Amino acid sequence: MLAPANPPLLPAELQQHVGYSRVFQPGRLTFGFIAPLESYPQTVGPYMAGHAAMARKVDDAGFAAIWLRDVPFYDPQFGDIGQVFDPLAYASFLTAVTRNIAIGTAGLLLPLRDPLIIAKQVATVDQLSGGRFIIGVATGDRPTEYPAFGKNYEDRADRFRDALDLIRTTLGQDWPVHQSKYYGELRGNLDLVPKPAAQKIPAIVIGHAGQSMAWTAQNTDGILSYTADPSRVAGIVAEWRSLSPDIFKPYGYGTMFDLDADPDAPFIPGRILRAGRKALIELFKRQEGDGVSHVGLHFKPQRRPASEVIDELAEYVLPHFPVGPAPALTSSALVDAA
Template sequence: MSSIFPTGELSPQLKLHPGYSRVFEPGHLTFGFIAPLESYPDTPGPTLQHHVAMAQKADEAGFAAIWLRDVPFWDPNFGDVGQILDPMIYAGYLAAVTRHITIGTAGIVLPLRDPLIVAKQATSVDQLLGGRFIMGVATGDRPTEYPAFGIDFDSRAARFRDAFTLIRTATEQSWPRHSTQFYGELDASIDLVPKPVGARIPTIVIGQSGQSLEWIGENADGILSYISKPALVAQVTERWRIACGANGYKPYGYGTLFDLDRDPDCPVQPGRILRAGRNVLIELWKRQEEDGVGHVALHFKPQRRHASEVIDELGEYVLPHFPSRAAPVQPSRTRT
């Protein structure tokens, strides 16, 4: 069966980007993990024991990406604190202990952060990773965090757009001029350093962040959403394809809570957790690849088995069907 998705190529800038091109390629599905790479079904947070070894295992096995969440507080109403560590600091640390795997954020909560500091952090991490960085950005889904920062929750969508544009301007232009509604003004008298390794840092939207699909398709380099019902994937990717319209190919990926069953033929179980055996999942993901899914990010929180065991099984049996792409070698800009 042929894909309903366009088979056009990535833009030249993104095709040469080491991190982005490893994760996204038209007509091809890759796999990554949402940190922490640890099973913790009964606690709000992980132990982070052996987290370096798990990141290196995923890297050496050939997976495409590790995604870091931005969760500043523990809100008991949500019961999950992600990888605990700040995503930008953790990305810099992972730069030193991994070699090939892309490190992404999923995603930086833009309305709660100063966008120029985010820009500085992003370009710094990108330099440390040698271009293996994708910045995922979001508005966050926890209303209780906004009062702590003194920010109006209802303004988050507008703040997101304002911050998004400012970050792109500061990281991609030299001595820029730019005015914002919620933040400051650049008057061409100062220039952000360092600049990205490549022409720019690929930026994707996590969830929908209060924006229309059309806005995301026009302004971002892709979308990473959440899917709880695999049967709806074809409908979602078709809506995304239409929203991208004349902007050409923009990748669609999703993240999901994941539990790999020991029985390789266990069927997909109903519920918000993707729970099944590897043989069933391979066929499911082949269909989703045909439907236009470009990346799947697996979240180990509800996993009943040790993460090391699951990574090994996926690497041996699943990854050969969906190999990550070798990243092109791209000369760095002069680091300042």
């Protein structure tokens, strides 16, 4: 499927968002990494050694984004603790050691967090980053975490919608008036500061968060899903685009990957994206034509050193998928992000 000759434009309120417009542009495919920027065994967490230097490396190489997962606890049934650090605290650190790359969450577990505190935190990170922060939101897929927070796992999808509505109202309005089903009431006598650096801070759904695709297209600024079958991507994107034909809402996905040292190695279908760089370029060119906007690559199963893989992708793959120019920030930030 070929991308439309005149694809829908980026919504006006997001055209000046530095991070969002770097990652998501009509007709372009960009690449990011799902932290940590290292491989690690299933039963052992990442070491996080040299993580600041690795973040600077992918920033300097010209990649679009670093995505941070929200994994509060280690659960042996899942055997994965993400990038270890709290995503919002870590995002703030990463914005201080990088210059251009977008920093996003993939994704904040809204049913387990206080939405007003989230609003305060994400506006702060967005200001400190000079507008490079993207909120990725989710419900999580680990039932064992919910009792620890005193939350009901069964109502997580409903609680997710309520929390996101409260966050967007609080960030997007001065002196907001809002009645929440689960989290309380805003009566117009309180105003959260700071507000985002640009007119709007974007929120995208990670996975599906228990929501229909139609709801996500109507109520968020995009989706970063998961896929184990590239042959289905074209059909999924076509369905997604049909839900908002006049407004650009990006579709991207995250995947574990393993770049083969042999550049001619063929693509091997499966839960882990395995291929040499030539097959990857061919696959991603096809998906760019299908309308995929972003791919988040997860190093976990990588058999080669992450630094070596980043260098190869930067030299041979990125030139085929250049990141577009970032806009100037029109509204002044409270802090100098330089």
